[in-house]
Amino acid sequence: MGNVRRKLLHETLKGYVLYAIAIVLLSTPFFYLVIQKLHLDDVDETLLLRTKEFKKYTIPDLQTSEIDQWNRFNRDMKIVKSDRLILRDSLSFQFIYDTLANELEPYRILTSPVTVEGKPFVVSTKVDLIESEDLVLSLALLYSGLLLLLLTGLFFITQYYSKRLWQPFYRTLYAVEQFEIDKTQVPELTSTAIEEFYRLNQVVRGLVSRSRLAFLNQQEFIENAAHELQTPLAIFQSKLDNFLQHPDLTASQLQALGPLYDLLARLNRMNKNLLVLSKIDHQSYDAIEPVDLAALLKKSVDFFEDQAVEKGIFLETRFIEVTWVNANIALIEILISNLLMNAIAHNRPNGSIEISLNNSELIFRNTGISTAISDDKLFQRFAKTDSTSKGNGLGLSIVKRIADLYGWQILYEFENGFHTFAIKISTQVSPQ
Amino acid sequence: MKLLLIEDEADLATEIKNYLISNDVSCEWACDVESALEKLDLFEYDCVLLDLSLPDGTGMFVLEHLKKLARPEGVIITSAKDSLESRLKGLQLGADDYLIKPFHLAELLARTQALFRRKHFLGSNIMALHEIEVDLMAKSVSVSGQQIDVTKKEFELLLYLVANKNRILSKSSLAEHLSGDMAYMLDNHDFVYTHIKNLKRKLIQAGANDYIKTVYGLGYQWVM
Numbered sequence: 228m229g230n231v232r233r234k235l236l237h238e239t240l241k242g243y244v245l246y247a248i249a250i251v252l253l254s255t256p257f258f259y260l261v262i263q264k265l266h267l268d269d270v271d272e273t274l275l276l277r278t279k280e281f282k283k284y285t286i287p288d289l290q291t292s293e294i295d296q297w298n299r300f301n302r303d304m305k306i307v308k309s310d311r312l313i314l315r316d317s318l319s320f321q322f323i324y325d326t327l328a329n330e331l332e333p334y335r336i337l338t339s340p341v342t343v344e345g346k347p348f349v350v351s352t353k354v355d356l357i358e359s360e361d362l363v364l365s366l367a368l369l370y371s372g373l374l375l376l377l378l379t380g381l382f383f384i385t386q387y388y389s390k391r392l393w394q395p396f397y398r399t400l401y402a403v404e405q406f407e408i409d410k411t412q413v414p415e416l417t418s419t420a421i422e423e424f425y426r427l428n429q430v431v432r433g434l435v436s437r438s439r440l441a442f443l444n445q446q447e448f449i450e451n452a453a454h455e456l457q458t459p460l461a462i463f464q465s466k467l468d469n470f471l472q473h474p475d476l477t478a479s480q481l482q483a484l485g486p487l488y489d490l491l492a493r494l495n496r497m498n499k500n501l502l503v504l505s506k507i508d509h510q511s512y513d514a515i516e517p518v519d520l521a522a523l524l525k526k527s528v529d530f531f532e533d534q535a536v537e538k539g540i541f542l543e544t545r546f547i548e549v550t551w552v553n554a555n556i557a558l559i560e561i562l563i564s565n566l567l568m569n570a571i572a573h574n575r576p577n578g579s580i581e582i583s584l585n586n587s588e589l590i591f592r593n594t595g596i597s598t599a600i601s602d603d604k605l606f607q608r609f610a611k612t613d614s615t616s617k618g619n620g621l622g623l624s625i626v627k628r629i630a631d632l633y634g635w636q637i638l639y640e641f642e643n644g645f646h647t648f649a650i651k652i653s654t655q656v657s658p659q
Numbered sequence: 660m661k662l663l664l665i666e667d668e669a670d671l672a673t674e675i676k677n678y679l680i681s682n683d684v685s686c687e688w689a690c691d692v693e694s695a696l697e698k699l700d701l702f703e704y705d706c707v708l709l710d711l712s713l714p715d716g717t718g719m720f721v722l723e724h725l726k727k728l729a730r731p732e733g734v735i736i737t738s739a740k741d742s743l744e745s746r747l748k749g750l751q752l753g754a755d756d757y758l759i760k761p762f763h764l765a766e767l768l769a770r771t772q773a774l775f776r777r778k779h780f781l782g783s784n785i786m787a788l789h790e791i792e793v794d795l796m797a798k799s800v801s802v803s804g805q806q807i808d809v810t811k812k813e814f815e816l817l818l819y820l821v822a823n824k825n826r827i828l829s830k831s832s833l834a835e836h837l838s839g840d841m842a843y844m845l846d847n848h849d850f851v852y853t854h855i856k857n858l859k860r861k862l863i864q865a866g867a868n869d870y871i872k873t874v875y876g877l878g879y880q881w882v883m
């Protein structure tokens with residue numbers, strides 16, 4: 228779970244959202260209780276005032292015979308005989324059955340001792356709490372509603388501003404993501420007024436232009452080195468060709484010269500491969516035309532058949548489907564030849580090769596060493612899987628380079644003793 | 660055959676000259692555009708070997724000059740530049756062949772001879788080598804009048820060996836001749852052995868002498 232990537236904005240807002248939810252959840256009951264308490268205080272005060280007024284203005288003139296009459300017309304204030312001695316006023320909650328609503332309703336009741344014509348009575352004054360309960364609830368809801376509205380508003384405002392604030396960062400990120408060292412120019416990074424982003428852009432700009440410069444230098448170096456090597460190689464080869472014709476050479480001397488030719492061929496091959504790589508980098512192969520893959524495949528197979536036969540390798544092509552791609556024909560030839568050459572060179576004697584081309588997938592399967600090749604070495608320049616190989620470790624890196632150029636994916640797999648290279652061709656076209 | 664070699668690398672020019680001269684090709688050397696044009700003004704050649712990058716200009720200029728004057732010389736461009744554009748441009752300007760450096764001297768000689776044959780077509784395209792006759796048009800071989808069945812590669816090998824007769828040819832030179840532009844892809848030249856073996860067997864079975872001599876560990880030689 229440690230690898231789950233989270234968005235910057237989500238992280239920024241997460242704390243905020245948690246805080247807002249906690250505030251709303253906790254404050255709503257608290258608010259409810261406070262309002263209720265305030266309201267109850269108010270009710271109690273009303274009851275006390277009413278009783279006080281009653282005691283002051285009504286009780287002195289009241290006669291015992293009038294009590295029943297009073298009680299008949301007053302629902303909320305009753306005068307009853309005191310059974311036991313009540314000395315002080317007392318407030319209490321009581322549920323009283325309401326015949327109209329047919330349910331028990333909560334009341335706040337104040338009982339207070341009075342004396343009517345010298346006899347002790349109790350005045351009980353009550354206030355129905357049911358309506359005020361509703362009011363309190365409505366108030367609490369209104370409050371939390373407002374709070375919710377406020378927090379939601381703040382959430383969106385924060386989100387909006389965070390987004391705007393981070394925009395230069397996202398633009399830089401996008402520019403760097405789009406940057407391809409071999410294709411695109413150094414990306415334009417938009418200026419920003421924020422100090423940190425300004426610094427970030429400065430650093431990114433510096434890094435990008437330095438690596439681009441290093442890349443260009445390396446490209447130029449490869450090209451120059453390969454070109455400069457051609458002349459001495461040509462001279463070396465022709466001197467050797469002439470030397471062979473020397474009449475005084477003995478058979479064993481001639482035999483000793485043999486390996487020199489193999490070495491020369493290796494040098495030439497490496498040089499040509501380096502030139503191919505540098506020419507791809509220099510967009511020398513940018514002439515694009517519809518290319519018949521099946522036809523090129525056949526041509527390549529015909530050409531390399533001798534090589535396979537020499538090693539006793541069984542070469543089989545199947546499911547070859549006519550497939551046209553928009554590409555540079557020379558590059559596709561190089562791609563196919565290198566894949567095939569790779570399948571032959573790293574095969575074992577009397578091994579086999581299977582080539583197929585269907586569903587826009589070009590697949591080379593070959594027997595060879597009995598372990599998988601590590602992915603990081605596979606397409607690396609000059610990386611070799613075995614020291615005895617005469618390959619220069621450039622073939623597959625050329626394949627990769629060409630596939631990359633056209634945005635095709637290469638998959639490598641080792642299964643049941645077969646090394647499989649599959650190229651997913653994505654720029655298929657219909658023949659013209 | 661008279662040939663003009665235009666090449667700025669003195670070492671390479673010397674080697675080419677030596678090889679061609681020992682194969683009865685008379686060879687003159689010019690090291691830049693100016694001296695090349697001078698020589699071309701004075702003499703007529705059968706063939707011009709033309710390097711493209713010269714100290715005082717491009718070989719294409721020489722080619723244009725020859726074309727303008729409708730000169731009869733056959734031209735083989737020898738260049739380190741292996742690009743389709745320069746190859747097409749060269750051929751459009753009237754070059755007959757394009758050879759990429761580095762090349763084997765045997766290859767150069769074979770191409771020069773092929774060019775010479777094309778230019779001096781003498782009504783017959785039959786090459787006679789004692790009892791062996793090679794029909795260059797029909798690409799067929801016969802021994803003492805009896806046609807033998809050779810593959811395309813065996814035919815090409817025979818021509819190449821014969822073009823460089825009595826010269827020792829390295830296995831890689833033969834392999835690269837058979838493979839053309841793709842030659843550099845190969846990391847193993849042993850397949851030549853099979854083709855040579857088959858060619859040799861076919862010739863001997865048809866009653867020809869064994870002219871193909873194996874130079875152990877190095878290559879082959881047509882001895883005649």
